[in-house]
Amino acid sequence: MICYQCGMDAGKEEFCPGCHADLRIFRKIEHISNAYYNDGLQKANVRNLSGAVISLKQSLKFNKYNTDARNLLGLIYYEMGEVVEALSEWVISKNYQQQDNRASGYLDAIQKNRSTLENINQTIKKYNQALAYCHNGSRDLAVIQLRKVLNMNPNMLRAQQLLALLYMEDEKYDQAKKTLRAAGKIDTDNTTTLRYLKEVNARLKEKNTGKKKKDDDLISYQSGNETIIMPKRFKESSIGSTLIYILIGLVVGVAVTAFLIVPGVKAGFQAESKKQQLEATDTINTNNQTIESLNKQISDMQAQLDSAQSNQDEVQTQINSYEGLLNAYVTFTGGDVLAAGDALAAVDSSKLSESAQGVYNTIKDQVDQKYKETLYNTGYSAYSKGDYETAINDLKKITDMDEAYSDGSAAYYLAQSYRKSGDTESAKPYYQYIIDNYPDTERASTARSYVDAQQ
Template sequence: MDIKKKLEYQSNYWYNDGLKRAQIQDMTGAIASLRRSLQYSQSNITARNLLGLLLYGRGEVAEALVQWIISRNFQASGNIAEYYIQKVQSSKSELEVINQVVKKYNQCLQYCSQGGEDLAIIQLKKVVTEHPSFLKAYQLLGLLYLHTEQYGKARQVLRKAHRLDTTDPITLSYLHELNRAQKKKAVSIKEGKEQPAVSYKLGNETIIQPAQGVRENSPMFTIVNIAIGILVGAAVMWFLIMPAVNQSKSQEANESIVEASDQIATQKSEISALKKELEGYRTKSDEAQTAKETAKSTQSSYEALLDVTTKYAAGTESNQNLASTLLSINKDSLGEDGKAQYDKLADSIFPSVCRRQYNRGIASFDVKNYDTAVEALAMVVKMDEEYDDGNAMYVLAQAYEATGDTNNAKTYYQKVTEQFSGTEMAEEAQSKLEALNAAADQNAANQNAAADQNGQGAEDSSSQEQDTTE
């Protein structure tokens, strides 16, 4: 038997083992056997399709889709994996629910790391309701119930997890810990109910009496002790405390008169000092507010930079969205390391985004879709003002002029003339800038003339009315 047949034999052997385990709800063992089967033969699509079904049954939809897609790549036609993929993808609402469920589950993990077990429990209840086969959610919910000593609820949740996978080691370890904790609690309750006996000597003999008798007589002893305490307290107050209180009141009255005189004498100086102190506090308050706003801006910038770094490494976000986030960061609020990381990300992300947005902006400008051209080219210029030797900035100025936004058009025409002086493009930008300025001056002159004419007309009308009255 050659090596290829041996590998196929081993792969089929472990597939059959996985199938047997799946039939008795041994999902963990079945998944392990099927993965081992695929180690011997990656192209065993039967094993891979079954593995995808088991993962889907445990609520791991994304991993199931990965297995089915790989299976389809090995055999495109006559593969039941195609049916599974279409079945999942055809229900967009189900995919959206699963996506939201996974996000909520990840949020619960954050709650747990921050000590928010109550919030995590509430969220996980919604997760298992929306996705009843999500094994990991049941396990985490059972663990939280176990941690908060809600043993009844923990057992109910872990039993559901056990029904999904009868041999999952995590579920089994939680059930073992639950049984141990319940036994420990039962023992502590039983020990707490036992009452120590009371012993005393009578002559040469030691008498041992249960504590129950003492508890039965304890209310009477308590009442007697309270009565005696009240009588002793009243006597002490009448004979010792009251004379001292009267003397203290007289002394306090004399001292208050002296203090009032001193306060009146120093009132003006204290008011002046308080005014100066108040001004100092106001100054410090303004400085503290400024520092607080700076710290908030710095925190927001670092959080956004960390978010871009994470998403870029994971490849879960488009470069255009990452570029938009980078452009929103206040780079000046970052430290040296932060600026270095910003520049590193910008060098990796901006070039491709600039190329796509520049092509989009030029195409939109050519078909006179000036608003879209402004949107795309403005983003390009923010990333690189000198892109395409300044042509991006020059076309942006023209797009602004076409939309009637002459202020921005003048701004970018002026930048082109300053940054690319000596070029034909700079000369054209200067001509357009002079034309816009001339048009603005002419418009202002026309408005002034119209205002003067309206004023003169009003004066003539007033004079005519005065003559008629006379």
């Protein structure tokens, strides 16, 4: 088991051998997360996708690093037609686990297929356009858009439910029921689908009851192999009345044709023309919305990537600090003061636990003075021998820690080493430090002459 605090492999220990963190509660949390994951997996196997989503979200609530649960949640979103949510879960999963992660394969399969990406973008755009038509009261255009969406992505559950709702508004209950049954095959226990289906069945029952009442006014009898259906009250007409009825029917037919059918045909042509114009406008809007949607998705995914990378960098910094502290302790106990000092310089004490900071402070108090003394001796010796590169390396470490060390001697010989190695620009700040802080010394006079010469 990996320690949540320092990142060390703790095995089956109850306390981390590195930072002594209590891992018992963390193990319980991990077991709860796995239990919710198993529950979600069982529900997904019987296509209870809504229930599986709830269980997997609970699993991630207890352990956000459970990549198996996150990958399965992405697959369920993808199966329900929620592609953007699926991609988001896989991107987060990939950032939490870089190696041996199935999410990498899922993302590559989608990103390498340009037609799939384009199909996803068009589906989202058309669904949003259908919502806009619904808000504007254009239900017929919304139905057209949703049919296009389902042709492109038959598993988009939200589109199935919205289309069924529009059919119910138009009292097309048979079509609504067919659509809801298709939605039920995607997610068997979706609450919204079941609620709509219950309402449709109730409406169909009322409609069938009304038909039966009308059928009570008819009678039927058998004539040979044929069944004759006729009204209960039937009066046989004479030839004269029959002719009159025929003439009245012709007159009414001509009138209906002149005043109803012809204007209706004209209105139909006009409506069709308007619909084609709206579809052309919709195509233009589609391209603009596609670009906008893609830009937003890129921004959201980049923000998620940055957040995940920041968390990963924070953990890595903490691990490096503990490694540096361990190296400092080992080298210090072995008597290598220089190596211990270099290791301590790489430790960020703010990332350590309280007990680890105590170890850090103890080692630092004992190492610092010997470290600076050893560096000064090796640096001055190298300067005396003309090895200015080594002198600069050792003396620079001292001045970074304590510029006033040995009454400014380290800063003075560092400036001399820079000057004699030909780097007068780097020497100047240290000469100026000697002039400002030790003005009445011989070194200050020497430093002033070199600064004046440079100017």
